[in-house]
Amino acid sequence: MASLTLRLAVLACVFICRTDVALTAQNVIQLQNNEYTDVLIAINRNIPEDQQIVDRLKEIFTEASEALYIATRSRAYIKQVKILIPNTWTRQPQYLPPGTATFDRANVRVDVQNPLYGDGPYVQQTGGCGVGGEYLHLTPRYVVDRPYGESNWGPYGKLVTHEWGHLRWGLFDEYGFDDPLGGSYPHFYVSTSMGIQPVRCSAYTAGSYQNPVTQSRCQVDPATGLPEADCRFIPNPNGNRATGSYMFMQFLPQVEEFCHGGQHLFSQGGQPNPLSSHNREAPNKQNALCNGQSAWDVMNKHQDFANGANPPREVVSTVPDFVLLQEKEPMMVLVLDTSGSMRVLEAQGDPSGGILFLMSDGQENELPDIATVTPQVLAKGIIIDTLAYKRSADPQIESLALLTGGKSYFYSGEQGDSTALNDAFTASVLSRDDRTGGEATIQLVSETKTLNTGENYYNELYIEKSEGRNAIFTFMWNGGVPPLIEIIAPNGTVIGQGDPSYHVMSDTIQVNVPGVAQPGKWSYNITIVDYYYQQVDILASCKGATPDSQPIKVTAQVSTISLNGSSLSESPALSIRASVTKGYLPVTGATVTAFIEKPPSEDVDELLLLDNGAGADVTKNDGVYSRHFLNFTAGGRYSVSVKVNNEQGEAASIVVTGTARRGHSAALSKDAEAFALDKNAVHSEPLDQFQRMAPGGVFELTDVPIGGLSRLDLGPPSRVNDLKVIRVSHDNLTVALSWTAVGDDLDQGGPAALTDLRFGRNFTELADDFEASSVVDDSQVLLGDLTSPSPPGTLETVVIRVPERGENVTFVFALRVCDTVGNCGQPSNIAAANLEYIPEPTTPPPTTPLSQPNKPNSNTLIIAVSVSCGVVAAVVAILAVLSVKHCCCKRKKRVSVTPVPDGIALESGQPPNQPLPKA
Structure with a gap:
């Protein structure tokens, strides 16, 4: 391990002095005896110091705890909340050490606006039905300005309960919404028993149909058989009796529970409560991704409530306990094969928040072992990143990283020109943004090449216009005469030996590009002049063009760290995900490729990840590229890395001008005008060529049957969820x-x-x-x-x-x-x-503006329609196929469409079976 230790020491000198650590394991919320504990809220370091934020967070989550307790029928409330104060704020004596709490691991983030949603709260969801979200995003204005927040999204406790459904239980919205990026869900549908209906849950939610854009009556579009695109269902805030659902319109005063399937939990006199019965016919995201299951159907399968866990319990108080933590600059220690070495950290002071980079190449054979030291590590708040060096490394080290909020890496030592070792170490010390929400360091290139005497190696990389500051090229070799290195800038300038920015150290050459590197194509030449072959490690990184820049950022992960080989045919669902963003906005159209190094011979699979909302991917064009992996070869560790570029020239960043109002996951606003999307506020801006790399972690295949893995079919096709x-x-x-x-x-x-x-x-x-x-x-x-x-x-x-x-x-x-x-x-x-006849629409007179109170007859929508000869066919190709033209002339008629009346009795817990009356 001596040469390996030297190699890591060189990497430490290259990176630790100028970067922080990157950790992505989400903080784990606990639920025991009806009490949620270890809920972590973190404030971004770029948010100006404001004690009101902390005070209001306490008020908000106190209200949320009570609302959650009511919504779950006394089965869960929030008992403990930790609030992580940034180290840019003044230190206070009541602030405790951070332990393993970091901004990027927080369950709730307080940060600047996501331009797509403004101050609208939202949960970042990348998993499927029943898979909890990544984090809940709140803005300082939403947190502090209570009149503003309540006027737009309703009571804070109810809003957080809505978002808790996304964050904890993997529920999805039960309303229609316009996604400017392509993942929209309709606002209306046609029921086989009730005609045209608004997308709502429950079907008892009363309201009216209006067009808030034209301020005119809604009309039916003959091409779709549904109300026009800008038509919206506006709930009646005072005349509703529907008590569900939190995933529909949480701001309605009567809403106090999640929709249910009628078979459990919620009852009145032993009968299902019809006013919160699930509307499985509505084509919303919850029904599409959860196969028609109600919110409570999904919740009852979650570990929180499955098999009767956490039954209803009366409690004296639902007020949480709040613990205030504060970030500190992290200490990092490299540890080789000794799990008791946290005392290295303790020598520097309080080890809480410190990071151990633990590397092991064998099984445990000395005390203290991992099982013995784990409770002590957790108690001291130490984060452990682990590197399994060779396949003989103890399998427990990945679990240790997971428990402490660290990351896991694997390097077999037999992979030739593999970059796994470099990537593991540099990923643990790069990207300050990932850990603290501060400025990111971008890893542009990581490669290893074995070259013979006199051999030349040439390669290219691209620096995008939003990056380039502190650009560094590093070349390391395994002893002997230094190779000849030349770096060529986009304008043709050559940086080589003798240049002031060209530095030769022990077995390392480093080139520090002065100022901000020119955007465009950079290249480098390596020529071996030693008498023997040399292995050369090549690393390149930079920061944003300015401290305020938002360069392209890539993070990657696997869905699990362990799979059972004996049950792959029943459950082979391992997925690989990569997030590509600029700030909080997605990068679409990029080429994202996962590389999976597999046992036993270290073959590498390439898997193209997609952002199309199908298969493993949940939401189209949200910047999260996903795919299932099925090509298992043997038991053991699999290492994943991801490379991203714009080689197809289709990558684009999303630009928002003005206010987009609605996106694919922000909480629905009670403001009527926010029901409509400003379609001109969002557009795509083509990106220049760029490249990124990111480690995706490690997973292990265990319990492989005797005789190895079957090469038979590993599963049926995925379910289609976007018909x-x-x-x-x-x-x-x-x-x-x-x-x-x-x-x-x-x-x-x-x-x-x-x-x-x-x-x-x-x-x-x-x-x-x-x-x-x-x-x-x-x-x-x-x-x-x-x-x-x-x-x-x-x-x-x-x-x-x-x-x-x-x-x-x-x-x-x-x-x-x-x-x-x-x-x-x-x-x-x-x-x-x-398939009813719908004539071409006419231009109707305007209706009462939405800013004014609804008139007494607002629950009735009058749709004025007329038709002319030669109605346009649905698809031009059909006319060619059928060789038929139709010319229909009918009298102008008026159609009156009314929402389902509030209060009609349900039969067997189903929505009212009443057709819409026609005038």
Whole structure:
């Protein structure tokens, strides 16, 4: 290990003096005896000191604890909250050491606005149904300005309870919303039993339909059979009796619980409470991603409440205990094979918040062992990053990192030109932004090359215009005569031996580019002049062009650190995710590739990650690129790294001008005008060429069956969750559908074998018995092909003919995708199509502005419509296929559409079965 120790020492000299550490393991909230503890709130170091923020956070989470206790029917409340004060604020005697608390691990962040959402609170969600979010984002204005916050989002306790559903239980919104990046969900749908309805939960939420953009009456669009794009459902704040749901409109005074499926928990006199019954027909994100399950259906499967855990309990007080912590500059110690070496940290003072970089290449054979020292490490608040050096390293070290909030890395020592060792160490000391929310250091290049005498190696890298300050190129070799190094700037300037910025140290050459490096293509030449071959490590990094710049940032992670090899065929769902952002805004269209080093021979798989909202990816164009990994080869450790660039030239940063108002996950505002999106406020700005790399962590495959892993099919195709009706034609009896193609195995492999598309006239029948529903056969398919699915990630489109049309004729569709050996994925979300005749709209007179009180008859929407000859067909291609043109002339008519009346009795806990009256 001597040469390895020297190598790490050189890396320490290169990086530690100018950077902090990067940690990404989320703080773990505990729930025992109905009490949530260890809830971590952190304030960003760039937020100006303001004691009101701390005081208001205490008030907000006191209110949230009470609301949460009521919403869970006495099953959970917040008992303990830790608030991490930045080290840029004045030290106070009541502030305790931080322990393992860091800004990037916090469950709740207080930070500057995300431009997409303004001051709107939101939870960053990257996992699927039932998978908790990354963090809750609050802004200083939202926290401090109570009149502003309540006027926009309602009571603070109820808002935090809504966001807790995202953060803790992996719930999704039950309302429609406009996402300027493409992940929108509709505001209206057509019910097979009730006609046109607003997307809401429960169906008893009363209100009216209005267009807040034109301030006119809503009209029905004949191309979709639904109200026009800007039409919104405006809830009646005073006339509602609906008590659910928190994931719909938490600000309504009557809302006090989450929607339920009617089979458990919430009852009145032994009967399900209809006023919070789940509306599974509404095409919202909760239903789409959770397969129609209610919020409580999902919550009851979470460890918090599964199998009757944490049953209702009466408590005297729900007021939390608040603990104030303060950041301090971290100390870092490199430890080789001795788990008792925290005393190295204690020699420098209080070890709380210190970091051990622990490297081990074998099994434990001396005391104290990991199990013995872990309680002491946790008590002292020490963070441990671990590097398993060689496959013989004890498997417990990854668990130690996870428990203390550290990161895990693996280097087999047999990977030739692998960069795993360098990446592990540098990732633990780079990127101050990741740990404290401060300024980031960007790792541009990390590579290792073995070169022979006289051999030349040339490569290129790109520096983007938002970065380039403190640019450093580092070259390390394994002894002998220094290689010749030349670095060429975009303007042709050559930096080489003799240049003032060219420094030669022991087995290391470092070039510090003065000022801000020019944006564009940089290159470097390496020539070996020694008599023997040399292994050269190449590292390049920089910071933002200015301290206030927001350069492109990449973080990566795997969904789990351990998989059971004996049950891969039942649950092979390991996913790899990479987040690519500029500040809090996503970078779309980048090329993101995961590299997975696999046992036993250290082969490397390349896996293209996608941001298309399908398969392992939850939300389209949110800057989180995801994919399942299935190509397991043997038991042991798998190491993951991610590289990001713009080699296809399609990468773009999102730019927000003005106020976007609504994005894909910000809490719904009670302000009526915020129900509409300013479509001109968001646009994409093309990016120049760039590259990034980031380690993605380590996972281990255990309990591999005798005889090794089977090479049989590892799973069915993923479930499609974005099936949509994109156009309907009453005249042609056609419906156009679209969805994102999945793979033969989840979202992997080549195209699947076939698409099994079903349809019917009854939502419940299709939802409850997919296989008994009618199959769309080849004779109905006018455009597209259900027997030859497209490659994973491709947008699929089909146009089909339906058997009938007319008033109150609604068809529902769902599909599943099957692979080459007959395994079929779960049925998709359900999409509905309205096949009634809808004439072309006219320009209606304006309605009362939304800023004024609703008139007494505001619960009735009058839609003025008229039609002319030659109604436009849904899809032009259909006319060619059918060779038919329709010309329909009908009298102008007026259609009166009313929301479901509040107070109609439910049957068996289902939404009211009442068609919309027509005038």
